Amino acid sequence: MTQTRRARALPNLGQVSIAVIGAGSWGTTVGVLAAQGNDTTLWARRQSLVEEMRGARCNTQYLPGATFPERLAVSADLPAVVESADLVIMGVPSHGFRAVAQELAPHLRPGVALVSLSKGVEQGSLLRMTEVLAQTCPGHPVGVLTGPNLASEVAAGFPAAAVVAMDDAALASEVQRLLTTSWFRVYTNDDLVGSEVAGALKNVMAIASGMASGSGFGDNTRAALLTRGLAEMARLGVALGGKVLTFLGLAGMGDLIATCTSTRSRNYTVGFRLGQGERLDDIVASMQMVAEGIKSTGPVLELAARVGVDMPIASEVGAALYESRPVTEVVTNLLSREVSSEFAGLES
Numbered sequence: 001m002t003q004t005r006r007a008r009a010l011p012n013l014g015q016v017s018i019a020v021i022g023a024g025s026w027g028t029t030v031g032v033l034a035a036q037g038n039d040t041t042l043w044a045r046r047q048s049l050v051e052e053m054r055g056a057r058c059n060t061q062y063l064p065g066a067t068f069p070e071r072l073a074v075s076a077d078l079p080a081v082v083e084s085a086d087l088v089i090m091g092v093p094s095h096g097f098r099a100v101a102q103e104l105a106p107h108l109r110p111g112v113a114l115v116s117l118s119k120g121v122e123q124g125s126l127l128r129m130t131e132v133l134a135q136t137c138p139g140h141p142v143g144v145l146t147g148p149n150l151a152s153e154v155a156a157g158f159p160a161a162a163v164v165a166m167d168d169a170a171l172a173s174e175v176q177r178l179l180t181t182s183w184f185r186v187y188t189n190d191d192l193v194g195s196e197v198a199g200a201l202k203n204v205m206a207i208a209s210g211m212a213s214g215s216g217f218g219d220n221t222r223a224a225l226l227t228r229g230l231a232e233m234a235r236l237g238v239a240l241g242g243k244v245l246t247f248l249g250l251a252g253m254g255d256l257i258a259t260c261t262s263t264r265s266r267n268y269t270v271g272f273r274l275g276q277g278e279r280l281d282d283i284v285a286s287m288q289m290v291a292e293g294i295k296s297t298g299p300v301l302e303l304a305a306r307v308g309v310d311m312p313i314a315s316e317v318g319a320a321l322y323e324s325r326p327v328t329e330v331v332t333n334l335l336s337r338e339v340s341s342e343f344a345g346l347e348s
Helices: 003-009 025-034 047-056 078-083 094-107 129-136 151-155 169-179 192-214 219-239 244-248 250-261 266-275 280-286 292-307 312-322 327-335
Strands: 017-021 039-043 072-075 087-090 113-116 142-146 160-166 184-189
Touching: 017 025, 017 078, 025 039, 025 072, 025 087, 025 151, 025 169, 039 078, 047 072, 078 094, 087 094, 094 129, 094 292, 113 129, 113 160, 113 169, 129 142, 129 192, 142 169, 142 192, 142 250, 160 169, 160 192, 160 250, 169 184, 192 219, 192 244, 192 250, 192 266, 192 292, 192 312, 192 327, 219 244, 219 250, 219 292, 219 312, 244 250, 250 266, 266 280, 266 292, 292 312, 312 327
Parallel strands: 017 039, 017 087, 039 072, 087 113, 113 142, 160 184
Antiparallel strands: 142 160
């Protein structure tokens, strides 16, 4: 999607070719959305899954019931998928994101934009996914699509909204037009940092919310966790260079509400089952798809320590995940903290 191609693509969106890399539930859903008006190819690493999707015209493993549009193709040939794309959308979990980005980088045409769907922080480097893309695919515009988007609901055609964050406003508007459908409304935002930090942190807060519910605590407890969790998210985002308003929008509050209250949320489910007394290893072994909050909590806490931001809820989630701290002790620790100003760290 170079500037010369962009000028021709805008009037006739049907001529744009989109590649969606990763055939999990959300990657598949975005593929279905993109194919409403664009030639789209969904890439999956396993040839067996590709053959199954071709035959069923549906991803029965990760998104059952969502029939593929005519303009959605599937392939396991990564170079071929990427070489023909005007826009590449990365639907790969954070722990495998860099490897796939490195694999596809040599096959990108000059100027093609990459948009991340991953809501996580890379372990070790502590980089956001667009930062990983900037390293592995230098010279290409990058962005993130995020918001309150539970895949099964979007795929079913329930009205939903998301935000695409990019530094280039014109390019963000083009991606917005390419992905907007009659039921999926895309907004734009220029705050990459805040949007990605919000996406990663809401998964951590969803585990906390699930733990509270699974332990039998009530709506008041969960409301307090969500509200204080939003404050934690904003403090870290602002410290890293994000904008506080981003956390009041779709990337922040919107995604937080959906992920922290829905039984369809994988991260909420992990927390709920921990609150019910299950072991984390058993929970992970029983899940078909990745709950990003399990892997992101550690890197998030490292980021917070680096910039001197206090994150009590995330810290207690980390203790529950990595130190097997009992959930009742987690909640008690939060309630016994020294009281302070509600907006400490956020005052202008």
